[in-house]
Amino acid sequence: MHRRVRRWSGGLAAALFLVSVSLLTAEPLLLAATAIPLIYVAYGALSRVPPGTDLQAARSVSDAQPTPGEPVEVELTLTNTGSSSLTDVRVIDGVPEELAVVEGSPRLCTSLRPNESVTLSYAVMAKRGTYTFDAAAVRVRTLSASDEVTVDLPVAGDGALTCSNTVSEVPMADATLPRAGTLPTDTGGSGLEFHSTRSYQPGDPVNRIDWRRYAKTDELTTIDYREEQAVRTVLVVDARPPARVTPEPGFPTGAELSAYAAERLFDALSRTSVVASVCAVGLAAEDVPGGLGPDGLAWVDASGGHAAAHARQVFDSVGRAAARQSAATPAGDADVSGDGSSPQPQGGDARVTTADGGTIEDPDLLAVLARLPPTAQVVVFSPAADDWPVSLVSSLAVRDYPTTLVSPSLTRGDSLGAAVAGTERIARLQRAELSGATVIDWDLDSPIDVALRASLADLFSV
Amino acid sequence: MDDHTTLSTRMPWTSLATVVGVTAVLVAGLLGTVSADRAAIVGAATGVLLALSLWLSGWDRWQAVGTVLASVLALPVAVGLSVATGGSVVTLGAELFPVSSQAGVRPAVVTLVSQVFVVLGCLTAVFGATAATRGVVDIERVGTYGGVVVRTTVVPFVVALALFTRGAVDFLQSNADTPGVQQLTGEVLTRVLGPVFDPVPGRTHIAIFSLLLALAAAALARGLDALPLSELVPETSDAPDIDGTVGAVERTLRWTGRLALLAAPVAGLFELGLGQESMAELLPGGLYDLIVAVTAAPGLRGLLWWLFLTGTAVSVAVWFLRRAVQSSADRVGSVLAPYVGGGVITLAAVAVAGPAVGAIEMALRATPAATAVDQLLAPILDVYGPETVTLALTVVALFSVISATGQLWVALATSYLRERTAGVTLAAAGLFGASAFAATLSTPTWLVLAGLVGAVVVWDAGSFGTTLGREVGTGAATRRAELVHTGGTVAVGGVGAAATLGLSEVAQGAVAVAPSVAVAGLVVCLVAVLALVAAIR
Numbered sequence: 001m002h003r004r005v006r007r008w009s010g011g012l013a014a015a016l017f018l019v020s021v022s023l024l025t026a027e028p029l030l031l032a033a034t035a036i037p038l039i040y041v042a043y044g045a046l047s048r049v050p051p052g053t054d055l056q057a058a059r060s061v062s063d064a065q066p067t068p069g070e071p072v073e074v075e076l077t078l079t080n081t082g083s084s085s086l087t088d089v090r091v092i093d094g095v096p097e098e099l100a101v102v103e104g105s106p107r108l109c110t111s112l113r114p115n116e117s118v119t120l121s122y123a124v125m126a127k128r129g130t131y132t133f134d135a136a137a138v139r140v141r142t143l144s145a146s147d148e149v150t151v152d153l154p155v156a157g158d159g160a161l162t163c164s165n166t167v168s169e170v171p172m173a174d175a176t177l178p179r180a181g182t183l184p185t186d187t188g189g190s191g192l193e194f195h196s197t198r199s200y201q202p203g204d205p206v207n208r209i210d211w212r213r214y215a216k217t218d219e220l221t222t223i224d225y226r227e228e229q230a231v232r233t234v235l236v237v238d239a240r241p242p243a244r245v246t247p248e249p250g251f252p253t254g255a256e257l258s259a260y261a262a263e264r265l266f267d268a269l270s271r272t273s274v275v276a277s278v279c280a281v282g283l284a285a286e287d288v289p290g291g292l293g294p295d296g297l298a299w300v301d302a303s304g305g306h307a308a309a310h311a312r313q314v315f316d317s318v319g320r321a322a323a324r325q326s327a328a329t330p331a332g333d334a335d336v337s338g339d340g341s342s343p344q345p346q347g348g349d350a351r352v353t354t355a356d357g358g359t360i361e362d363p364d365l366l367a368v369l370a371r372l373p374p375t376a377q378v379v380v381f382s383p384a385a386d387d388w389p390v391s392l393v394s395s396l397a398v399r400d401y402p403t404t405l406v407s408p409s410l411t412r413g414d415s416l417g418a419a420v421a422g423t424e425r426i427a428r429l430q431r432a433e434l435s436g437a438t439v440i441d442w443d444l445d446s447p448i449d450v451a452l453r454a455s456l457a458d459l460f461s462v
Numbered sequence: 463m464d465d466h467t468t469l470s471t472r473m474p475w476t477s478l479a480t481v482v483g484v485t486a487v488l489v490a491g492l493l494g495t496v497s498a499d500r501a502a503i504v505g506a507a508t509g510v511l512l513a514l515s516l517w518l519s520g521w522d523r524w525q526a527v528g529t530v531l532a533s534v535l536a537l538p539v540a541v542g543l544s545v546a547t548g549g550s551v552v553t554l555g556a557e558l559f560p561v562s563s564q565a566g567v568r569p570a571v572v573t574l575v576s577q578v579f580v581v582l583g584c585l586t587a588v589f590g591a592t593a594a595t596r597g598v599v600d601i602e603r604v605g606t607y608g609g610v611v612v613r614t615t616v617v618p619f620v621v622a623l624a625l626f627t628r629g630a631v632d633f634l635q636s637n638a639d640t641p642g643v644q645q646l647t648g649e650v651l652t653r654v655l656g657p658v659f660d661p662v663p664g665r666t667h668i669a670i671f672s673l674l675l676a677l678a679a680a681a682l683a684r685g686l687d688a689l690p691l692s693e694l695v696p697e698t699s700d701a702p703d704i705d706g707t708v709g710a711v712e713r714t715l716r717w718t719g720r721l722a723l724l725a726a727p728v729a730g731l732f733e734l735g736l737g738q739e740s741m742a743e744l745l746p747g748g749l750y751d752l753i754v755a756v757t758a759a760p761g762l763r764g765l766l767w768w769l770f771l772t773g774t775a776v777s778v779a780v781w782f783l784r785r786a787v788q789s790s791a792d793r794v795g796s797v798l799a800p801y802v803g804g805g806v807i808t809l810a811a812v813a814v815a816g817p818a819v820g821a822i823e824m825a826l827r828a829t830p831a832a833t834a835v836d837q838l839l840a841p842i843l844d845v846y847g848p849e850t851v852t853l854a855l856t857v858v859a860l861f862s863v864i865s866a867t868g869q870l871w872v873a874l875a876t877s878y879l880r881e882r883t884a885g886v887t888l889a890a891a892g893l894f895g896a897s898a899f900a901a902t903l904s905t906p907t908w909l910v911l912a913g914l915v916g917a918v919v920v921w922d923a924g925s926f927g928t929t930l931g932r933e934v935g936t937g938a939a940t941r942r943a944e945l946v947h948t949g950g951t952v953a954v955g956g957v958g959a960a961a962t963l964g965l966s967e968v969a970q971g972a973v974a975v976a977p978s979v980a981v982a983g984l985v986v987c988l989v990a991v992l993a994l995v996a997a998i999r
Contacts, residue, residue: 036958
């Protein structure tokens with residue numbers, strides 16, 4: 001887009017002013033001095049952006065697959081590949097709207113000689129999802145700033161930032177699993193492991209008759225094996241509003257981190273042919289395509305068709321819920337956690353009305369308990385920002401469900417509030433552990449795979 | 463690429479330093495050529511104060527404090543403006559006049575006018591550069607400041623008017639040379655106020671008495687209604703029943719008023735028509751004497767008048783309190799602040815009245831207008847006193863501030879001055895005008911040309927910096943680009959200055975040609991160049 005800016009038109013008025021003053025005061029110097037404004041007018045009128053102007057831009061992202069919450073360095077290099085000097089080049093890199101710039105600035109103004117290049121570097125905070133960079137906006141002006149050309153310059157090099165769950169290694173490779181997806185029980189029936197024998201009843205399956213004994217003693221007996229019940233694994237993601245807090249602006253919320261961990265575990269389990277059910281608590285109907293179930297839970301059944309695709313949808317919905325909330329109150333999270341602290345939703349921002357922690361009367365908790373199959377291993381993913389996950393874990397323990405609690409640690413910073421929040425969270429995790437659950441405290445500095453690997457053996461052994 | 467959120471008028475450091483630095487250097491240089499040193503420096507300082515007042519009047523955080531300070535600062539600004547213009551005229555007039563010959567009048571006047579314009583131009587330049595540092599020249603702030611100054615002027619204006627009236631009336635009354643006016647005023651006053659406050663004894667004055675009674679009753683009823691008497695009593699069962707009592711009293715008062723109002727014209731007709739003797743016969747003796755005693759008693763009249771005043775005062779006070787309580791302290795403060803500032807200014811003017819008037823008189827005596835001082839100023843001072851004169855001069859100075867603010871507001875409202883670059887535009891215009899007028903004084907040529915080029919550099923750096931701040935932000939490193947751009951502007955200015963010097967040499971060299979012809983030739987050349995440039999665009 002080419003635009004002429006009439007900056008220097010005031011020079012004509014100045015020239016007329018000088019002429020009138022010189023006539024008034026009979027001072028010939030002023031009449032000669034009209035050359036000054038007129039030269040400026042000519043300067044502005046005659047300057048043009050040189051036609052052989054050509055610029056090229058290339059972008060490089062330091063880490064193409066970062067973990068959420070990690071700052072990613074982006075560098076944009078602009079080169080003057082034309083034949084003329086450009087005195088005023090301004091460039092704004094097309095940072096995706098959802099990502100926040102945490103260091104440096106994506107804008108630059110400089111002058112470039114031919115074949116000279118300049119580098120613009122800044123850092124963005126990675127969030128879960130795939131984000132594409134837009135084209136860089138470039139504006140070139142002449143020295144007199146009276147002629148300008150604006151273009152959207154396509155940028156070569158890295159154009160996308162993906163913070164996702166593609167797993168490059170299998171975290172379960174060295175975990176010993178006795179029977180993937182099965183749990184040996186104490187009742188006898190068909191199975192693999194010897195349990196007991198009993199006398200033959202008409203109608204017992206022929207392949208369970210103990211032929212060796214019959215050969216020795218001529219008695220028909222039936223072997224009972226340990227029945228192996230298919231064990232369901234249920235992953236519960238806490239996406240309620242109290243969990244959607246961040247310690248810093250631009251950081252992913254606790255709910256998003258929980259969804260990320262759940263997705264990693266879901267992938268690991270599906271790779272070993274364990275199909276897990278996924279449940280997200282605390283979403284609104286507009287977050288999930290297809291709406292919520294009648295009890296307000298986003299539940300994906302393991303045995304239904306396309307379970308993986310539906311599970312992926314649920315995980316995406318958690319991110320969408322967090323984005324919807326942060327778009328509605330752009331400073332809300334930052335204010336609440338402005339002192340780098342308390343994920344407690346106390347005080348001003350009363351945009352959510354959850355109970356202080358989920359008593360046993362909490363509807364979400366009751367809905368989860370109602371939906372669980374009779375035998376299931378439950379893995380709860382929650383930042384433990386309030387007492388709800390502790391109530392859920394203790395309710396599950398009371399009902400004899402083997403439970404694991406995976407909790408990303410959100411407390412960062414040195415302030416008093418951060419210390420208080422951290423202590424409260426540790427207290428909750430200890431209560432959960434006392435009620436019989438396995439607690440995995442995920443410190444965000446180490447990848448989730450490491451944290452999960454250490455406890456996966458516990459998950460599937462009895 | 464544009465930032466649509468707020469009007470960003472911040473510019474990066476380098477551009478700001480260029481604007482302020484070049485303005486400061488040029489103003490210092492130009493003011494050095496003007497003879498009236500003190501007036502010039504005062505004028506420069508006034509520019510800074512005016513920018514500060516604009517910023518204070520738009521200070522959101524402490525609105526009341528900012529308004530008070532802006533209002534009080536209006537006086538120094540006004541004094542500074544007057545000193546810069548009037549003071550320069552007086553000081554320079556003392557030097558230049560009286561002139562030796564008739565032909566010397568025009569050059570002397572031109573010199574005087576030029577020096578005044580140089581001072582005014584430097585004042586505008588200092589104001590523009592200071593305002594550009596924070597971007598305080600926008601239409602909202604200028605409007606607010608204009609309102610503050612207008613309200614500040616109200617108090618000194620009213621006081622000056624009152625003092626002037628009193629002085630005039632005293633003069634008229636004391637001066638026996640003007641019997642007509644004094645007698646006329648005196649007679650009118652007596653005729654109006656006599657029947658109300660000084661009734662003729664021995665006869666009835668029912669009509670006027672009833673009117674006064676009606677007024678007093680109505681005012682008392684309003685006052686009683688306004689007072690929150692029933693709300694002040696606690697709502698317990700054994701509390702006295704104020705409500706009923708107050709209501710009864712109010713009803714009585716209102717009915718009294720209405721009846722008195724109705725009775726007044728009837729009684730008036732009776733008094734006029736029947737006359738005193740027939741009334742005395744008509745009414746029983748005791749009743750007639752009672753009516754005469756009541757309606758002719760001046761004390762009762764006075765009492766009724768005071769009741770009327772009390773009732774009105776109570777109603778007004780309660781209304782004011784109600785308005786004040788319903789708004790925040792800050793808002794009440796910022797509404798009242800200009801009047802408080804005006805009061806402070808009035809007191810200050812009255813306090814320094816004596817020495818100020820003496821100083822002005824002495825300064826004026828040094829000029830050729832000394833005879834006018836004796837003829838006009840001394841009698842005025844005798845009649846009205848130095849306080850009135852000082853207050854009148856203060857009010858006139860404040861009016862000049864109001865007019866300057868109004869012109870600025872109009873320029874902004876008609877988009878003649880763009881809000882974003884208003885500060886630097888004013889600075890550049892001030893410098894340009896000051897340099898142009900300085901050429902007529904004995905200023906070295908290089909200073910004039912430096913001033914002209916410097917004015918363009920200031921405007922260019924300022925507007926370039928503002929656009930840069932808007933597009934790229936003040937945080938990014940843009941020094942190189944700004945220096946390159948400013949360097950280009952200075953280089954072109956240098957070429958222009960060289961062309962000017964060349965042209966003026968040529969013009970001086972063409973001595974054989976009569977100066978008027980040379981001037982005409984140059985003007986024709988100028989028009990031709992303008993046409994060419996317009997055609998290129």
